[in-house]
Amino acid sequence: xxxxxxxxxxxxxxxxxxxxxxxPTPTFEQIQAKxxxxxxxxxxLYGSNRERSYSRLAVLEAGxxxxxxxxxxxxxHPKGLPLPEDADTQHPKVKExxxxxxxxxxxxxxxxxxxxxxxxxxxxQIDWIPLAAGAIxxxxxKTLALMQVSGGSQSFNSVNQMRVLGRWMRMITIPNxxxxxxxxxxxxxxxxxxxxxxxDRIVDVMEELYKFTLLTRGQxxxxxxxxxxxxxxxxxxxxxxxxxNI
Numbered sequence: 001x002x003x004x005x006x007x008x009x010x011x012x013x014x015x016x017x018x019x020x021x022x023x024p025t026p027t028f029e030q031i032q033a034k035x036x037x038x039x040x041x042x043x044x045l046y047g048s049n050r051e052r053s054y055s056r057l058a059v060l061e062a063g064x065x066x067x068x069x070x071x072x073x074x075x076x077h078p079k080g081l082p083l084p085e086d087a088d089t090q091h092p093k094v095k096e097x098x099x100x101x102x103x104x105x106x107x108x109x110x111x112x113x114x115x116x117x118x119x120x121x122x123x124x125q126i127d128w129i130p131l132a133a134g135a136i137x138x139x140x141x142k143t144l145a146l147m148q149v150s151g152g153s154q155s156f157n158s159v160n161q162m163r164v165l166g167r168w169m170r171m172i173t174i175p176n177x178x179x180x181x182x183x184x185x186x187x188x189x190x191x192x193x194x195x196x197x198x199x200d201r202i203v204d205v206m207e208e209l210y211k212f213t214l215l216t217r218g219q220x221x222x223x224x225x226x227x228x229x230x231x232x233x234x235x236x237x238x239x240x241x242x243x244x245n246i
Contacts, residue, residue, distance in 0.1 A: 034218025141220025
């Protein structure tokens with residue numbers, strides 16, 4: 001159905017606030033993925049420091065699937081990472097996390113559910129992600145897949161919470177997600193996952209992450225470039241998003 005305001009004075013008036021030079025119409029050619037020389041690079045984060053951490057085991061399983069697709073995979077181990085604001089960015093674990101963030105094209109976040117929410121260990125890793133490069137988030141335009149493990153019945157509290165964070169971090173969060181209830185029943189003693197529909201769902205999620213990463217390769221900056229921010233100077237934008245009194 002055609003807009004009833006088409007070619008009318010009312011429609012023309014709606015453009016009065018636009019700065020046309022800052023709003024070129026995107027083209028099909030501009031949004032095409034770029035062919036990069038290296039395989040897709042995926043960073044996986046998990047949210048528990050326990051010796052037998054089921055979020056870590058789930059991430060290891062996801063990593064093996066991604067490697068099967070040909071991805072380069074890195075897993076950040078959070079043990080030793082200080083609390084946000086309890087150390088500076090030169091701390092070895094903080095620097096390791098930042099280097100891996102810069103290296104990656106996509107991410108997997110997997111958290112246990114604790115008290116109905118994601119774990120503080122996973123949240124601390126996300127809170128260390130800087131806004132240091134002016135107003136550009138280190139995660140901006142990267143793909144993201146979400147997983148959670150639970151000790152009890154099926155729940156989606158952690159993945160739902162992380163999905164909100166992914167939007168806040170301007171990530172391209174894939175539609176599919178994984179939640180493993182009673183995770184202690186789903187893994188062999190050697191840490192590999194037992195065959196089940198829950199395992200198949202992790203395969204589905206990693207396959208989808210791989211596809212979305214291929215679809216957006218080399219285009220992260222363009223896909224999340226915003227008209228409102230192009231209107232601001234770089235200095236103004238940096239000052240707004242890096243306020244010291246927050």
